[in-house]
Amino acid sequence: MERIPAYEGKCIGYTHLGVGIFLSPSFEGRILVSGMVPGDEGFVEISYKRAGNCFGKIKKLTALSKDRIVPACPVHTSCGGCLFQNVSYERQLGFKKELVESQLKRVDGLSFSLEDTVPSIPNTGIRNKVQVPFGRDRKGRLVYGFYKELSHEIVPYPDCVNADPRANAILSKVHDAAMRTGLAPYDERNESGELRHAIVRTSRFYDEKMLTIVTKDRDFPEKEEFFDLIAASLGKADHLIHNINGKSTNVILGSEEEVIYGTPYLRDRLLGKEFLISSRSFYQTNPYIAEKVYETVREELELSGEETVLDAYGGIGTIGIVLSDKAKEVISVENVCQATLDARKNAELNGVRNFEAVCLDVGEALEKMAKDGKKIDVAVLDPARRGCGRFACEKILELAPAKIAYVSCSPMSLAKDLDVLKDNYFIRLVKPFDMFPFTPHVETVVILSRK
Ligand SMILES: C[S@@+](CC[C@H](N)C(=O)[O-])C[C@H]1O[C@@H](n2cnc3c(N)ncnc32)[C@H](O)[C@@H]1O
Missing domain, CATH: 3.40.50.150 (Vaccinia Virus protein VP39)
Incomplete structure (x- = not known):
């Protein structure tokens, strides 16, 4: 097998997208390395070239940036959600x-x-909206998480450190209910299966959550049992919405919705004013x-x-x-x-x-x-x-x-x-x-x- 060359050098800054800029005396031009922190020194391998840019990954670090910290999340480099998990807050x-x-x-x-x-x-546990796709991993197990950068491969995550912990708990209940009822995740390659996404919104002021489940069809054999199981795990003030998206698209929500439990609105309060938020409206995260x-x-x-x-x-x-x-x-x-x-x-x-x-x-x-x-x-x-x-x-x-x-x-x-x-x-x-x-x-x- 051909050996991929590794270049020795230093990360000298970030691009505007927060990707490390790596320079090496033995490589002409810059290599963009996700997860590399300015000040890091070490060896980098080139992974691919796109739009005139060279992208690489860290092979070995020989000196750590003073701004590097231990990330709280084990999947931060693969899930693509929080690129700065390994960087000091300052x-x-x-x-x-x-x-x-x-x-x-x-x-x-x-x-x-x-x-x-x-x-x-x-600055952690505060994100009031989390949306995750459901799918299968390579062993065929039902998983949910975030899409790996530039792909539709799901990186499973049990607890997102940025999300409100109440959202993490609800997502795990959705996973349990799908496992117990045998509800299959949607597979975009052959448009089979049902369960596409789960979206949880939480209110900071009230003990209220809104869960939106997106499926391919309005009706499917496991529907009643699946929603009953989920509703049983929700609190009195929570809301469960069923959104139907039968289209082959990257857009998460479909245009048809039904309220399964609670009301169509989540309540929150900002600066002393009350706000009702429906599932498809924007609300600052x-x-x-x-x-x-x-x-x-x-x-x-x-x-x-x-x-x-x-x-x-x-x-x-x-x-x-x-x-x-x-x-x-x-x-x-x-x-x-x-x-x-x-x-x-x-x-x-x-x-x-x-x-x-x-x-x-x-x-x-x-x-x-x-x-x-x-x-x-x-x-x-x-x-x-x-x-x-x-x-x-x-x-x-x-x-x-x-x-x-x-x-x-x-x-x-x-x-x-x-x-x-x-x-x-x-x-x-x-x-x-x-x-x-x-x-x-x-x-x-x-x-x-x-x-
Ligand atoms: C960043 S959000 C801000 C919403 C609100 N100001 C807040 O703080 O919650 C932007 C909003 O603009 C809406 N929007 C996007 N493009 C628009 C357009 N061309 N005309 C009107 N509204 C638009 C979106 O639906 C979204 O609600």
């Missing part, structure tokens, strides 16, 4: 600040000063940091009570409802209609009367507002990872709110959007938050004022 926070800085510095003429990353306290992000937006916008506030990408209305006490009116725009219905319910639940939620694409809604001459004093933009995009940013320029709070989960798309907004707005604040501990992802709040 270094993780530093990486996130540097990432935001490096991305924003790529924008010509953007002037800003950057605060330190706000840590998540606590780290409630500790979500509160800090919302608080920062509220404080930095310094609303007087006279403003019309646009809450774009509003989800279930969280930010808009938190701001509603200090605004004349709030208009929330969201394109998942179930989330819009949740937002309306949430406004009612909190006795908020100056809040309107519309189900529309943000670009379309902004275009209509600009055409109608609607006056927006303050805009909150909290888009998904791909950002707002040029069209929506140009419509914001037309509407010209005096202040903008941009809440971003991707410094890359944030930089692109700020490039469009920069001629008309000053940046008053850039503050990274550790919404996703032990991963390379970062949430950033940027406050802008019209020039």
